[in-house]
Amino acid sequence: MDAGRHAVKRIVGDSLAVEATVYRDGHELVAARIRYRAPGERRWRAVPMTYERDFDRCRGSFTLDRLGRWTFTVDAWSDRFESWRSDLSSKAAAGVDVALDLLGGALLVDEAGAAARGRDERTLTHVAATLRDGTRPTAERVAEALSPRLDALMRRHLPPADLTSAPAEYPVAVDRERAVFGAWYELFPRSQSPIAHAHGTFADTERQLPRLADLGFDVVYLPPIHPVGVTNRKGRNNALQAESDDVGSPWAIGNAHGGHTAVDPRLGTLDDFAHLVRAAQALGLEIALDYALQCSPDHPWLTEHPDWFFTRPDGSIRHAENPPKVYEDIYPPDFWCDDRQGLWNACRDVLRFWIARGVRIFRVDNPHTKPFAFWEWLIGEIHRDHPDVVFLAEAFTRPARMKGLAKLGFSQSYTYFTWRNAPWELREYVEELAHTGMAEYFRPNFFANTPDILHEYLQHGGRPAFRVRLLLAATLSPSYGIYSGFELCERAPREPGSEEYLHSEKYELRQRRWDAPDSLDPDLRAVNRIRRENVALRTLPNVRFLHAEDDAVLFYHRYAPGNDLLVAVNLDPRRVRETMVHVPLGDLGFGEDEPFEVEDLLTGTRYTWRGERNYVRLDPAERAGHVLRVVRAAAAAPGSAP
Amino acid sequence: MDAGRHAVKRIVGDSLAVEATVYRDGHELVAARIRYRAPGERRWRAVPMTYERDFDRCRGSFTLDRLGRWTFTVDAWSDRFESWRSDLSSKAAAGVDVALDLLGGALLVDEAGAAARGRDERTLTHVAATLRDGTRPTAERVAEALSPRLDALMRRHLPPADLTSAPAEYPVAVDRERAVFGAWYELFPRSQSPIAHAHGTFADTERQLPRLADLGFDVVYLPPIHPVGVTNRKGRNNALQAESDDVGSPWAIGNAHGGHTAVDPRLGTLDDFAHLVRAAQALGLEIALDYALQCSPDHPWLTEHPDWFFTRPDGSIRHAENPPKVYEDIYPPDFWCDDRQGLWNACRDVLRFWIARGVRIFRVDNPHTKPFAFWEWLIGEIHRDHPDVVFLAEAFTRPARMKGLAKLGFSQSYTYFTWRNAPWELREYVEELAHTGMAEYFRPNFFANTPDILHEYLQHGGRPAFRVRLLLAATLSPSYGIYSGFELCERAPREPGSEEYLHSEKYELRQRRWDAPDSLDPDLRAVNRIRRENVALRTLPNVRFLHAEDDAVLFYHRYAPGNDLLVAVNLDPRRVRETMVHVPLGDLGFGEDEPFEVEDLLTGTRYTWRGERNYVRLDPAERAGHVLRVVRAAAAAPGSAP
Numbered sequence A, B: 001m002d003a004g005r006h007a008v009k010r011i012v013g014d015s016l017a018v019e020a021t022v023y024r025d026g027h028e029l030v031a032a033r034i035r036y037r038a039p040g041e042r043r044w045r046a047v048p049m050t051y052e053r054d055f056d057r058c059r060g061s062f063t064l065d066r067l068g069r070w071t072f073t074v075d076a077w078s079d080r081f082e083s084w085r086s087d088l089s090s091k092a093a094a095g096v097d098v099a100l101d102l103l104g105g106a107l108l109v110d111e112a113g114a115a116a117r118g119r120d121e122r123t124l125t126h127v128a129a130t131l132r133d134g135t136r137p138t139a140e141r142v143a144e145a146l147s148p149r150l151d152a153l154m155r156r157h158l159p160p161a162d163l164t165s166a167p168a169e170y171p172v173a174v175d176r177e178r179a180v181f182g183a184w185y186e187l188f189p190r191s192q193s194p195i196a197h198a199h200g201t202f203a204d205t206e207r208q209l210p211r212l213a214d215l216g217f218d219v220v221y222l223p224p225i226h227p228v229g230v231t232n233r234k235g236r237n238n239a240l241q242a243e244s245d246d247v248g249s250p251w252a253i254g255n256a257h258g259g260h261t262a263v264d265p266r267l268g269t270l271d272d273f274a275h276l277v278r279a280a281q282a283l284g285l286e287i288a289l290d291y292a293l294q295c296s297p298d299h300p301w302l303t304e305h306p307d308w309f310f311t312r313p314d315g316s317i318r319h320a321e322n323p324p325k326v327y328e329d330i331y332p333p334d335f336w337c338d339d340r341q342g343l344w345n346a347c348r349d350v351l352r353f354w355i356a357r358g359v360r361i362f363r364v365d366n367p368h369t370k371p372f373a374f375w376e377w378l379i380g381e382i383h384r385d386h387p388d389v390v391f392l393a394e395a396f397t398r399p400a401r402m403k404g405l406a407k408l409g410f411s412q413s414y415t416y417f418t419w420r421n422a423p424w425e426l427r428e429y430v431e432e433l434a435h436t437g438m439a440e441y442f443r444p445n446f447f448a449n450t451p452d453i454l455h456e457y458l459q460h461g462g463r464p465a466f467r468v469r470l471l472l473a474a475t476l477s478p479s480y481g482i483y484s485g486f487e488l489c490e491r492a493p494r495e496p497g498s499e500e501y502l503h504s505e506k507y508e509l510r511q512r513r514w515d516a517p518d519s520l521d522p523d524l525r526a527v528n529r530i531r532r533e534n535v536a537l538r539t540l541p542n543v544r545f546l547h548a549e550d551d552a553v554l555f556y557h558r559y560a561p562g563n564d565l566l567v568a569v570n571l572d573p574r575r576v577r578e579t580m581v582h583v584p585l586g587d588l589g590f591g592e593d594e595p596f597e598v599e600d601l602l603t604g605t606r607y608t609w610r611g612e613r614n615y616v617r618l619d620p621a622e623r624a625g626h627v628l629r630v631v632r633a634a635a636a637a638p639g640s641a642p
Helices: A080-094 A099-115 A118-132 A138-145 A148-157 A202-215 A270-282 A300-304 A340-356 A372-385 A399-408 A423-435 A456-476 A521-533 B080-094 B099-115 B118-132 B138-145 B148-157 B202-215 B270-282 B300-304 B340-356 B372-385 B399-408 B423-435 B456-476 B521-533
Strands: A008-011 A015-021 A030-037 A045-048 A050-052 A057-063 A068-078 A170-175 A182-186 A219-222 A286-291 A320-322 A325-327 A361-365 A390-394 A445-447 A479-483 A543-546 A553-560 A563-570 A577-582 A595-600 A606-610 A613-618 A625-631 B008-011 B015-021 B030-037 B045-048 B050-052 B057-063 B068-078 B170-175 B182-186 B219-222 B286-291 B320-322 B325-327 B361-365 B390-394 B445-447 B479-483 B543-546 B553-560 B563-570 B577-582 B595-600 B606-610 B613-618 B625-631
Touching: A015 A068, A030 A050, A030 A057, A045 A057, A057 A068, A080 A099, A080 A138, A080 A148, A099 A118, A099 A138, A099 A148, A118 A138, A118 A148, A182 A445, A202 A219, A202 A270, A202 A521, A219 A361, A270 A286, A286 A340, A340 A372, A372 A399, A390 A399, A423 A456, A423 A543, A423 A553, A445 A456, A456 A479, A456 A521, A456 A553, A456 A563, A456 A625, A553 A577, A563 A577, A563 A613, A613 A625, B015 B068, B030 B050, B030 B057, B045 B057, B057 B068, B080 B099, B080 B138, B080 B148, B099 B118, B099 B138, B099 B148, B118 B138, B118 B148, B182 B445, B202 B219, B202 B270, B202 B521, B219 B361, B270 B286, B286 B340, B340 B372, B372 B399, B390 B399, B423 B456, B423 B543, B423 B553, B445 B456, B456 B479, B456 B521, B456 B553, B456 B563, B456 B625, B553 B577, B563 B577, B563 B613, B613 B625
Parallel strands: A008 A170, A182 A219, A182 A479, A219 A286, A286 A361, A361 A390, A445 A479, B008 B170, B182 B219, B182 B479, B219 B286, B286 B361, B361 B390, B445 B479
Antiparallel strands: A015 A057, A030 A045, A030 A068, A050 A057, A068 A170, A320 A325, A543 A553, A553 A563, A563 A625, A577 A613, A595 A606, A595 A625, B015 B057, B030 B045, B030 B068, B050 B057, B068 B170, B320 B325, B543 B553, B553 B563, B563 B625, B577 B613, B595 B606, B595 B625
16 A cells, blocks of 8 residues: 555454566566565565466465564566476477477576475486486476476475565554454443432443443443543533533543543542453453543643643643634644653553553544644554554544545544435445445444534434434444434434534533333344344445435445345435345346345344345334345245335 | 656656645645656756645646656645634634734744845845734734735745655656657568569668658658578568578568668668658658567677577577477577676667667567566666657567556557457557556557558458558557558458468568559548647547447547547448437537537538437448547538438
8 A cells, every 4th residue: 555655454364365466578487475574573474376377467365363563575586497397398299399498497407406405405406317318208308397296396496586576565454353343332431320410430330331231332432531621611512611510521631630641530540440441341342442632721731741732922822723713621732842752652651551451442532633643653652562452533534634544553433424324425435435445444433423423314314314324334334333322312403503412411411211112222232233143244345235226225235255134224214115126146146036035134034035126115113224134045935025 | 656666658848737635634734836857957846736625635737848757746844824824814804812823923924034035034024023013903913914915925935844745756758749649651661662573672662751741641660671681581471491582571680791780781771771761851751660689590699799698508599489389580689698788788779870870769579578677778778868769669468568568668559459349349448548547658559450460350341441440540549550551451361360461571572552543542641631630639548438329330539628529430341330429518518409510520521410419320331430520610500410
């Protein structure tokens, strides 16, 4: 990627397929190998490539069996022995005199013999003598020249005379599977108290974990857990003046109790946090923390290191602004200050602090407002010692910058998914993510909502819209997430036209009842189970959009060996849609009129389909869509369409 | 291209459009420039780029006003002044206090002032004082800050604080127009005698030039003109034994009269050749020579430099072979011999010899059988002193190698055109040449036939097939060519299924009568005139294939500002085809029902067309196709379709 400047991304256990165009002049054959190096190793390993002469194309692969940064390159050389063998063989078959050819081959065998030792050397010396021995019948000498034994020995010992290498060593970043695949749940610990209006704690949060594990989530992501700023604290609904009992935005980090390495005393202690992390691990959940490099006016860094911030002409420290808007509750560090080394190291040490406390996933707040060079350095520093750490970039910004952050090291990224609601928008966007160069380095995490984004599709579409977005997020992207309250279809905006929540949890506590009768918990439990049981949903590129005759229905194929899913989603939350969907019979291995069975993994219902066009009926009041697993052996009974 | 490893190609006078993705963190604006260097210059020049923030995209261009190898790169930096201006402007408009902003701006103006001299320095000092002057009204200071005068001064003097450059300096190979655009005619000088069975001469060839100039050709390409080998000479129709009066293949170069820097005495002297070159120049024609790096057994190099060739195990010199075939009349040099330097320099000096005699175009025989590194070196050596030299690669080989030769320096290349005869094949092939990365470096020369290639489409399609292929070659590729005899529709193969000519001119003289009544001379004269008069035919990428309802008709648009051609060709040489062709009204600027006039440049006939679908009737007995120039102002009279 980018001539080796940036790493492609894979997960541990993946096989990396490498292809190279390799050619030389004339009719001599070439050979090639992948030369690669595992993280931290100085020794190169090599694996031979196949050679498809008609396309001057060499192919090979190797297994990435360890986390970290691998490198590889391709070596190629003229395959002198195979060229000679091939010429000799065709001349002998055509009855052309090969006496001189046999002598030429003997010279190659001599060369290999000089590089060999022991038994191989003795065998090669013997073969060379045979090739030269004019008293033996030509056919016998040709047979010796073309023998598999000689071929094997020559491959082992004949030095490549004109070895050349690809112009760079290409990096591969190898992460654990969670970097690609996972179901995320975002919650505010302070909202988890069972007591009305009480500030929740880590212990309260811990009590929520069994429910989240039961729903099938993998990651529980917590907004900042640090002491919250007091000066210029924002009030409810982002009011400039806070009331005395307002809890403030957790993204205004730091007060007298500490900064990025402290916890808000209202949540508990560091020991309580450690207990939460362990409890999550015991349930198969991971705690993800927010990494937001900004300070409230009360953060210790402002007094300890005022030189780490921007100074205004009057000597005061500059708060955040996006003119004409100003944010007086937040101070951004100056990453290019004179003590850059001190600041950058301190930022790194914040991560090390939480890594030491068992955290391995960080959701990074607004990385596009900090220098790109900083991120490349920081992620490299952390990954050198902890290659299992996952970084999620919350960069809702222009495409070039989102791509740039992904290339520089972020493991995964928030996306434009919330703003892609029409079928054609989703198709176009997923095609770009899955089937362009982006698939090599940009891993999407489809959040269906966030504390900042309540899309009007959800505001106006009601419960059916929430079910649609959940099903899409969970079956289109290997990583997806929801923010707490989604399952209750919370959808009141701060004001008409706003994507902000009314009574946003960013500025106040929001306690919820999980036993609501129309909760989406059954949906969550089902999609998360389906995701775990179907390998086709674990990677991104294996998606193909198929034709549905009704434009409001999105129909797609997710495939893996032995695991074919056909997903049909009705994106219109208001109307029943009946349509014919087009099944790629050839790709599934079915004949034109052959019946086959599909099982809706959401309901367990089985249908028998037949032919390319099949019928679906999607009533928003009943279901958002079908997730149909293709059953190889169709039932004998004639089919009824769903 | 290839991260700067290879040059993109342009012709002198072209404007090179450069685009770059440029981004930084935060909301500061960026600025960028192209930095470029003309051939042989050490000084960099710079031109500013525009900045489209929504796409993080910068664009600019510069004119390539000189032949040779240019380089460019892109510099970018944070536009501190424009960022400050933009923030100040939006804050002032929103009524936010800007006192500190004005002071911050004054610091920037100070910095520019320190870099300025004379009047600019004084002005900047004055402006800085104004910005700081709290006694003046804020509005006045803001107006000063936003003044165009200050903007111009700051652009000139404020040093870019964080300038960064693209990772490479990118080369651009600039050639003269003939490297892209030209009509070629290949003839064997020895066939040009007006006396039956007599060996033709340079003087005889000179007498053919007025006809070729009249037909509108640009380049007259001569197969090798050197002394022809005697030992193992090939006879007529490639017979292994030559008769005593056989003239031999001119590609078996060298005998007692000399090698690559000598001329066959039967053709004349070096002075006669010089006379031919001058005569061609006077007629606006250029002579192109063949550059075939191989030797007959009688070439002086074999005795003077036997070390330049491959030695076999018995000490003899190895002839050419492509097993199981052997070519005993030809010896290939060993380009990796110990005296590589001597051999490569001698090969270069052959070119210098003919360049000194006025030749500037070389058709290179089988370059893919010589090392690619040799060609890169050789073409670089020649272009350093003679950037006007054009190299045509005769590499009929696999795509990767054809592309490789083009990337390493060949100005243009033979193509697969002769083997692309179905409409879909042509469309696919021309799309690849014109609309993929190949367009940046691979310039096609569409030869309709060569002494080696008489395609079965011509063998079986008769005169109509020749007219079709001529029209396609001349209107699909800026460079095209025919080999002598094409205009007489010569089409007898050596045997059925062969692409070789019967009585191939490669091995014997072929004298022709040019006054045949059904000669294609009128076609040649017409297409060459049309090519010269229509700028749309001078470059490759400006082609778009359009829909014709009959699959046998190829319909395409060639466009340039003010010059739109619609070309319809009936590829079926046996049957009349009537069909509707679809005109891109929107692109041409015509309304749905607006009549417009098209003029067939082959016949002068004008037709009035209307709407998207228009009728054509193509009878192979009458014409191969239409070359319709779109006339902007349609005639008032209602139209009749052709």
